[in-house]
Amino acid sequence: MSFINNGIPHYEGISNEKCVINTYNETEFFGVPVYHQGGTQTKKDATIGGNLLSLPGITIKRKKRLTVGSFDYLNTSILPAHTKEALAPFLAEVRVFRESMSITERSNKSFLKSIRDQLNSLLRKQLDQLTPEDINSVLEKALISGHSTIQYLSISDVHAEKLHTIPIENIPSIVAIKAGLQPKLIGHAAQSRKLVFINTNGSELNTDLKLRLTTNNGIKALLGISDSNSTSVIVLKLMQFKAQSLIKCTNIPTLKLSIK
Numbered sequence: 001m002s003f004i005n006n007g008i009p010h011y012e013g014i015s016n017e018k019c020v021i022n023t024y025n026e027t028e029f030f031g032v033p034v035y036h037q038g039g040t041q042t043k044k045d046a047t048i049g050g051n052l053l054s055l056p057g058i059t060i061k062r063k064k065r066l067t068v069g070s071f072d073y074l075n076t077s078i079l080p081a082h083t084k085e086a087l088a089p090f091l092a093e094v095r096v097f098r099e100s101m102s103i104t105e106r107s108n109k110s111f112l113k114s115i116r117d118q119l120n121s122l123l124r125k126q127l128d129q130l131t132p133e134d135i136n137s138v139l140e141k142a143l144i145s146g147h148s149t150i151q152y153l154s155i156s157d158v159h160a161e162k163l164h165t166i167p168i169e170n171i172p173s174i175v176a177i178k179a180g181l182q183p184k185l186i187g188h189a190a191q192s193r194k195l196v197f198i199n200t201n202g203s204e205l206n207t208d209l210k211l212r213l214t215t216n217n218g219i220k221a222l223l224g225i226s227d228s229n230s231t232s233v234i235v236l237k238l239m240q241f242k243a244q245s246l247i248k249c250t251n252i253p254t255l256k257l258s259i260k
Contacts, residue, residue: 135185210241
């Protein structure tokens, strides 16, 4: 599966944030102005009532269609220490390939497949070796501390021109964490695992989360042969699928998205 990595998603994300903020302000939805915040170091895309990051905030997600795809709660190159250590020899070998082999040699299909197979095997093993402490740390960073000053998740459905506003405390995975339910990874795919929570009766609670251990720009960028990116790193991602299921978690009225 290929991923767009030419900067368009970032640009579209910023444009979407401004559309969402315009919608809130034009409708006087919160009774006070909403201000745009920027940067990749905060989950807070907008603040309510003033232009200070310390104020209550909104995290904004864009969906072309509500029923398709996913969005990230976390996308970080900061890995558990044991994962980073296990990946180090492979990444060191890749650096040697970049320095000692020509672009033509690194672009060879058989060579690419060999490197991709090695990486997939390694990432599969590292996902299997994530501890409960590792998983809880990811969830804490992505969903609890990462949203400590955020009150709402806004999801824009571009196709339907609708804006959905969901209180953070209503998101099922956050409810599960605060209830003390323990997470569990399911599956054996090379780069991802389904993440569920275990109810007190032992049953599984599916909140449509996936944990991915993957490259941010693909294997070609890792080898220095991509036309789009010169480098690639291993990242850990917590992803929300089936955004439409989150809409059931709010009784806040849906707004018509102001697209300008």
